[in-house]
Amino acid sequence: MKEHLFSAHEIRLPNEFSIDNACLTYRNVNLLELVKKHGTPLKFTVLPSITHKIKIMKDYFKLAFDVNNYKGKYRYYYCTKSSHFNHVLKTVLLSDVGIEISSACDTELISSLTKTGQIPPDTQIICNGYKTEDYLTGIFKLMCDKRCTVLPIVDSKGELEHYIEQSKRLTNISIGIRLNMSYISSYARESRFGLFPEDILYHYKTSIHGKDNLKLTTLHFFNDKGIENTDSYWTTLAEVVHFYCYLKKINPCLTTLDIGGGMPFKDNLNHNPNISELIFRIVSTIKDICTLEEVDEPDIITEFGKYTVAESTGTLFKILERKKGNERDWAIIDGSFITHLPDTWAIKQNYPVLPVNNLESDLIPYTLGGITCDSADFFPNNGDAESIMLPDTNEEQFVAFFHTGAYQEALSGFGGINHCLIPAPKHIIIDENEVKEITISTFSEKQSSQNMLAILGYQ
Structure with a gap:
């Protein structure tokens, strides 16, 4: 028809x-x-559309992992800022996913859901965005509560210093760091987010290395234009993976690459993005570079919001x-x-x-x-x-x-x-x-x- x-x-x-x-x-x-x-x-x-979209994405990654003999794991995270409604979160959480949050109020939302049992024990929570004092306090409370696995993604030097101080009181804090993409020559715009590669290396060597209670486990990046089948995106991904490998060689605790979100959705009914092809190329690119660099391929994290709920x-x-x-x-x-x-x-x-x-x-x-x-x-x-x-x-x-x-x-x-x-x-x-x-x-x-x-x- x-x-x-x-x-x-x-x-x-x-x-x-x-x-x-x-x-x-x-x-x-x-x-x-x-x-x-x-x-x-x-x-x-x-x-049911939400459940279906999550299942499709997990299936695409499983197939790409199998075909490429990829040894890492895949973890799907839902980006709450796309839709905070309770009926959405309840549905998302039925599909065994992690949750990505971005504000102080989000930490209260997570705390409320854990207390009512709506969030399964040990659900993984990623904390993105700039961290205000209230946001840092909320993250600290979630860590102390220990009902979820909390991974803050460092966006600034000041935030990193906060976790260094907290590691004196808490045991086994894992953090990620967001990579500022402006260092990549093909990246089209100046970014205010994250730290430059040289800053990440400096802070790792001077502030993280050797600390028993603080581990840098995750490198995070986000392409402002989302995940797209363009030369610019593939160049950007390759640059990031090469830096991941460099960092992994000096930091054995690094295990995970968070490629962010931005997966296309159908904004018109003629638009049928070949998502399986995108996922296959992402996985094969990471695999090939890690093989070249003689580094174990990382676990892959995605943070899909609009993709999850738009349709x-x-x-x-x-x-x-x-x-x-x-x-x-x-x-x-x-x-x-x-x-x-x-x-x-x-x-x-x-x-x-x-x-x-x-x-x-x-x-x-x-x-x-x-x-x-x-x-x-x-x-x-x-x-x-x-x-x-x-x-x-x-x-x-x-x-x-x-x-x-x-x-x-x-x-x-x-x-x-x-x-x-x-x-x-x-x-x-x-x-x-x-x-x-x-x-x-x-x-x-x-x-x-x-x-x-x-x-x-x-x-």
Whole structure:
């Protein structure tokens, strides 16, 4: 079954989509029935999608390890900043993964989950980001609690000095260090993150080497553009692995290479990144360089956030009105891109968009407009696509944005105040029970005016 997405593209619907009685079905859920029951704007999250994405990635790494006779281990970490919701964390933790955090409040979140038993004992926690005093205190508490295995990733000299001091009171502290990528000639931008190679070597030799209670076990890097099949990425990876090997030769405790996150996701339905090929080349590159350098290949860590959760969630809108224009025709949605899908406005993020109903009608191009008074509140706005294809009909029309599960609430907030006082949408959770039957529950109702006014101090 073929369907049009943008005016310049044609797509073949992936297996999770089907068309039933001229209506779009997604993962066996009739989306028209969903909006008729719950209204719009409506956000829905399909939890089995999260489990599926994690399993696929683990399978890709296992295959790459087997083919390359790779002796190290692979560990999948979920990056919490992509989505902090409890239903997301609970689902992620069912798949035997580690957790990557990035703030002081995150340490409280982990502590809460360990106390309630939601985090299995000895779950591995990576602590990334710049460490404020509150963040360092939270990390120290998690270490003392000993319910999880805590690995702070050093981002600055001051942070390293903190762990050196803590090692006088705690036993067996393991740390990682983030590598500042600016030293690589092919790296396109100056980075504020991490330490340069010469600084890592200096601090290892003067501050870590010989200390029984402090071990440097992990080298971490992150490519700002993510994991991509480009000459620049492969050059960067090779440079990092060569430095890992150099550091390993003087530091036998170094066992792990953390390659960060940035795995591509489907930002349109024509985009099918060959993830298995990317993983195979990552593994083979590391293997080949380690063999050349006569160094044992490291365990590999990844920190996938957007990849894990983006494709689990969709956002549904109703078309309120269609308006003729000179160069484009407009379809006004009953929501705001600035509020409900803020990265479409902030970083020009693209998403798959499909009409929900009236699919027997011919399709004509529109630009979607939000209901705010802001001229930037429209989609698509990234220059890559001119319009969205909608059925040519006077009947009630709904439209669906897919793969919107990462970063939306992190950018616009949840349960707070948004642009033009546009309320947060209703959010429902779609799951499966023990016999694989679909279950639907409400996570949060549409935000009320009373709630927003109370936040602002009105009685």
